Amino acid sequence: MPTTTAPQGRPDAIALTAQEREVLYALGCGLGDAEIAEALALPEPVVAGHLGHILRKLGLPDRAAAIVHAFDCGLVVPGQGPRRQAVLLGPGATLRGGTGPSPDARLRVGVLGPPRAWLAGQPVDIGPVRQQAVLAALALSPGRSVSRQELLDGVWGMESPGANVVPVYVYRLRKSLRLGDCPDSVIRRDRYGYRLATGVVDVDVTCMEELITAAGAAERAGDPAEAVRLCARALELFRGEPLAGLPGPLAELERLRLVERRVALAQRKAQWQLRLGRVTDAVADLSALALEQPLNEPVAALLMHALHRAGRRAEALAVFDRTGRRLAEDLGVAPGELLRRARWSVLRGDDAGRGRGRAGAA
Known part of the structure; x- marks a missing residue:
């Protein structure tokens, strides 16, 4: 079981029994009660009891908060955890496996939220925001070197203080992210620039893309339920606004791209939920997304279809x-064709196309 470090002001997971920690770990990895019961060879009511004890001991209000706590205290590695097809665990075994970072990786970098880094499961200080932006630029360029000029342009833009600042920040990152006694084991330099070493570094964006690819493969294999599960795991990797607080043109562009990626992925998940008849789940997810994206017409149209399928015509x-009022007030435009067609579909009571529209290209 990984070592845990409690967020400030909150009880640590070591306050739990060994079995409660196993249950919290499985919960953080995205398993439901039945899957946890199967993985740990426990009756489902016992799992439910453990969850109640976990919430009470840690002072958490609900399951969602418990999942967040599992990540915050380092109990769960983002994107790493058991899958349904994993072998059942014997007594005393720890949950492992699944699509995501290698369990042998020694450095994890997270940019799907405020930039963070962990060495051997422990958070590490990655310095001031410009230094964080340099690390993020390397993390967002897997498998290739990033030149000094690219880093200057991406992190400082027109405010470039001079080329020598890049080696200084790279040197500081190497000191902070040193693996053992080898200063070059994390950030490598070649004639093209700097890059993160392969095999010892995992990045949450890369894990997200792997999960999205696996979800697409599950859909093609005729398993939309698995596609939904994988999409959910990819969405759980987001810890807020991507690259939150980072300056520079690269962060601004990547922030927009990653937000769009997340919205498209959420739409895709909702489409699969509707296909499976999980209308209530789709409505809940799309309602939250529509509040976050009040001017997004495809999201609004999909929510209208989901509400119509749930028999909630007036709400649709x-x-x-x-959405029409917000578009007029904020952008001075009328609803587009997609939204108008969704309205006509609801008014006619038309079943055609409900929940079967194309999902966003995730």
């Missing part, structure tokens, strides 16, 4: 009215 029409 209210989504059109609300």
Whole structure:
């Protein structure tokens, strides 16, 4: 079981029994009660009891908060955890496996939220925001070297202080992220520039893309339920606004791209949920997404279809009215064809196309 470090002001997971820690770990890895019961060879009511004890001991309000706590205290590596097809665990075994970072990786870098780094499961200080932006630029360029000029342009833009600042920040990162006694084991330099070493570094964006690819393969194999599960795991890697607080043109562009990626992935998940008849789940997810993206017409249209399928016609029409008002007030435009067609579909009581529209290209 990984070593845990409690967030400030919150009880640590070591307050739990060994079996409760196993349950919290499985919960953080995305398993439901039935899957946890199967993996740990426990009756499902016992799992539910453990979850209740976990919430009470850690002072957490619900399951979602427990999942966040599992990540915050380092109990769960983002993107790493058991999958349904993993072998069952014997007594005392720890949960392992699944799509995501290699368990042998010694450095993890997270940019799907405020930039963070962990060495051997422990958080590490990655310095001031410009230094964080240099690390993020390397993390977002897997498998290739990033030149000194690219880093200057991407991190400082027109405010470039001079080329010599890049080696200084790289040197500091190497000191902070040193693996053992080898200063070059994390950030390598060649004639083209700097890059993160392969085999010892995992990046949450790379893990997300692997999960999205696996979800697409599951859909092609005729397993939309697995596709939904993989999409959910990819979405769980987001810890807030990507690259939050980082300056520079590269961070601005990547922040927009990653937000769009997340929205498209959430739409894709909702499409698969509707295909499976999980209308209530789709409505809940799309409602939250629509609040976050009030001007996004494809999200609003998909929410209207989901509400219509749930028999909530008036609420579906209210989504059109609300989105139309925001478009007029904020952008000075009328609803587009996609949203108008969704409205006509609801007004006609038309079943055609409900929940079967194309998902966003994730």
